[in-house]
Amino acid sequence: MSKTVELEIPLNRVEGDLDIRVSIKDGVIVDAKSIGTLYRGFENILRGRDALDSLVITPRICGICSITHLSAAVEALESSQNITPPPQAVRLRNLSLISETVQSDIRQFFLMYMADFANKAYENESFYEEAMKHYEPFKGKSSKRALQQSTNILKLVAIIGGQWPHTSHMVPGGISTIPTMLELNVAASHIDTTILWYEEHVLGMDIDTFATSITSEASFFKHIESNADTDLARFTNYAKKCNLFEIGKSGNNFLSYGTVNDPVNPKKRLIKEGAIIDGALESLSLESITEDISHAWFKQIQIVQKPFEGVTEPDMKSKGGYTWGKAPRYGKNVMQTGPLAQALVNEDALMVSLHAKYEDCAYVRELARILRPAIHLRYAREQMREVLQNFTDSTYDKVAHSFSGLGVGLVEAARGSLGHWVKFEDGKISNYQIITPTAWNGSPKDENGKHGAWEKSLLGLQVKDVDNPIEMGHVIRSFDPCLVCTVHTIDLKNTTEKYKFRIGL
C-alpha cells in the first residue's frame, strides 16, 4: 500500500503530469488538490537565448499543443516590434491552428470522454452494449472512424507546417511556407473530408444549417431526438443516465483570448476575446492577469506576480506548497477556460442558451468541445477559400530581426487560453513567462484560499465506488486536462485506502 497525501511530491510547471488528490467523507468529496508532478524549467532555459529560439523551443513544451505554443511565440515576437504579417500568412496560420484544435477535440471526445461510458462500472446499464460497440478503446467503430479523421485533418498541418507535432513554419512577418496550388487543393480536400464525416456521424446535419437553425436549447434537443444515430445523440443519452447535467459545476467565470485572426487586421479575432465575471461579459484586460505562488513550490519572494515580472525559482520546501503549478488569477478571480468559455465569451447563441439552463455542468462543458468543430471547420473552409483566391499573395513580409521591449502572445489552445509574456533585450530573451490553459483550470489554491477550477468542480461530488470513481473521470475529463493526469482518492474512513486514476490522453 502506498503512502498518503501528506507526502511531499514534486509537480509540474508547464504541460504534463498532474495528480488530483481528493479526500472523501461519507461518499462525498470534501477536499481536492490539483498537483503537478513534473518541473522542467522551460522559462529558465529560454532566458538569455536569441529571441527567435523561442520559435523552436516553446512548441516542445507540449507534444499535443505544439502549434498553439508556436503561434503564441510568434505573436509575442511580432507584438514587441509592431509587426503585422500579410493576410495570406494569417490565413495559413489560422488553418494550421484550427487543424490542431479540431483534431484534439475529436480525439478527446472519442478516445477519452466517450471511452468512459464503456467502463465496466456501467455494464448493467442499458446503454453499455451500444457504448462498447461504438466507443470501446481502439475497437469501437465510431472511435476508429474518429481516429482516422483526426489524422486526416493533421495532414493539413503537415502540408502547411512540415510536420506534426513540433511544427516550425511560423516566423515573425509571416510563414516560411510557400505552398503550391496542388498542395493547397490537397489540403482543402482534407478539410472537406473531415467536414463530411463530422456532418454525417457526429452532428446529423450539415454545419451551415446547424449554425443558422440550431440556436437554442429547445431546438437542439429536438434535433437530437430526430437524429438518434449520431454521436451527439448517444453522448446526450448517456449523459442523462449518468447524471452529467448535475455534476462538475465550477462557477461562473470564463476566460477566452479569442481565435481565428482577421487576415486584414490580425489583432482582431473573428471568434472574439473577453472575460466573463459572475456571468457578466467584459472586455479582456491583460492588466488583470496575475500568478499566485502561495501554494506552489517556488521561492515565495513575491506571492502575486505580474506575468512580465514573473520569477520561476523552484523551492520544494516552500511553506504551503503542494504543486509545481502556479495559480493564475484574473483580478483575483478563479477562471475556467476551454471550448465552453470560448463559446460563451463569443456569445454563441446555442451555448449561451444551454448554459443558462444547465450551467457549466460536465455535459455542457464537454458538449461545447464536440460542437466546436462545427464552428471551426466552417472557418477553415472559408479561410481556405480565401487562400486559394489570393494564391499569388506573399506569405512573408521582410522584417528586421532586432527584438527588444515587451511582447505578448495570446492564443486559444484546444484546452483554453494560452499566453506567452516575453521581455526582449538586444535581440535576446531576458524573461519568458508562460501561462497555459491547464495552469488556469488545474490551478492550486491562491493566497485567499480559493480553489482552482478543477478542485472546485470536485467539491461536494458524490463518489459511489471509491475503487472506480467514474464520476470524477466525467468531471475532470470535461475540462480536457493535459496529458497523464492521475486522480488519487483517499477515503477518510479507511485512511490507508488510496486510488489512482488515469485522466489524460
Added chain:
Amino acid sequence: MSMENEESVKKLFTAESAKVDTNKGDAYYDELYISCQKRIEDLKKLTPLNNRVDFTESIEDQGLERRDFLKWASATTAMLMLPASFTPLVAEAAVLMNRVPVIWVELSDCAGNSEALLRSDGPKIDEIILDIISLEFHETLQAASGHQAEKQMNEAMEHFKGKYLLFVEGAVPLGMNGGYGTIGATGETFVDHLHRAAEGAAAVVAVGSCATFGGIPAAAPNPTDSVGVMDVVKGKPIINIPACPANPSNMVGVILHYVLTGSIPELDSLLRPKFAFGYRIHDNCERRAHFDAGEYVEEWGDEGAKNNFCLYKVGCKGPMTFNNCSIIRYNEGVNWPIGVGRGCIGCSEPDFWDKYAYERPMANANIKAPTGGVEKTVDEFGLGLLTAAGIGIGIHAAASAVAGKREDGGEY
C-alpha cells in the same frame, strides 16, 4: 569556440556514423535468413499476449488489402537494410509482433513521441501494428484506466522478466535527488522508476531527443540536471532513437528488427540504429542540387525561397545531422520541415539546442563540419563537401541500392 569544444563537436559528428554497409555479402545474409526463420518458428509457438487484436483481422477491418500489407513489408525490409528476399520474413514478423512485450514509460517529456506514434501516422499499417503491439504499460496509450495502472506495470515487468523491450520517453532529471519528476502515488522519482523498469528489460530503447541525450530539459542551464537514459542505465543494451519527435517508422523498425532477429539492430557511435541514422539529411535532401549549384535562400520569402533553393544560409543543419527524415519524411510521408522552407535544426544530434538553435547559420557558428575544415563561409564549406565527396557519393549509392531492392521486391 574553444579548441576543446571544437574537438568534442567533431567527435559527436564523426564521419563513421555515415558508414552504412548495405551489402554484407551472400554468406552473411544466408546465415541471417536461416536464424530469422528459426526465430519466427519459435515465436509462432508462443501464444499472443492478452487483449491484442489479431493482425490479419485488423488489416481487413481497416479496409486494407493484403497487397498493401506486402507493399509495406517490402518497404520496411528496405528500410531495415535487408535484401528483398527477407520480405516474407518481415511480413511474418509483423504478424508475430504481438508475441513480444513492450513496456513504455514516460519521464520528463512532452508526450510528443507518443503523439507522433499514436497520432501522426495514419490509421494505416504502422498504426495497426501499434494497436496490436504489446505495449504492456504505456501511461498514455493503455486502455485500462483505474488503480490497475501501477499494478499492471509491476505484473508485466515480473511476468515478462528478461524478455520485454523497455521504451523510454523523456529525460531523466537528477537534480534535487530526482525530485523534479515523480510518478505514481508513492512519489517514486523518475530515476528510480527507470532503474526499476530497466532491470528486467531485454533491451532499453530511448525514444526522442530527451530520452536519448537529455534533450530540451538538459538545455543550458539544465535547471533540473537532466540526462539521457544511457547516462543512467548501465549493463543493458541501449538503442537510441533521437529526433524531436522521433519518427514512428523508426520506432516500429526497431521493434520489428528485434522480433525478426532476436537482436538489436546495428548501431552507430551514438547508439543509434544505422538503418535510420546512417544517412545524412543533406545527402538525401530534395534541395541538395541547389546547394551543389550554389543557389541559396537568403531570407524567408525571397526568390530563392519561392524556388525551393537550399536553406543552408538561413541556418539549415542538414549537413551536420544524421537521420532518415529526408527519405521517409513525417506524417505518413506527407512532408517535412525542409519542405516548408524551414531549415533542419539538427534535432537528432546531441545538445543541438545549445549548439544550433536554428537561427544561427552554421558559417557564423564556426562549427567544424563532419567532413573536416573550419568553414568560414558557405562557399568554402560547399567546396569542402564537394572535394571530399566520398561520403556523399557513398550515401547516394547506398540509397540507390535500397531503392533497387524495393524494385526487385516487385511490390512497389
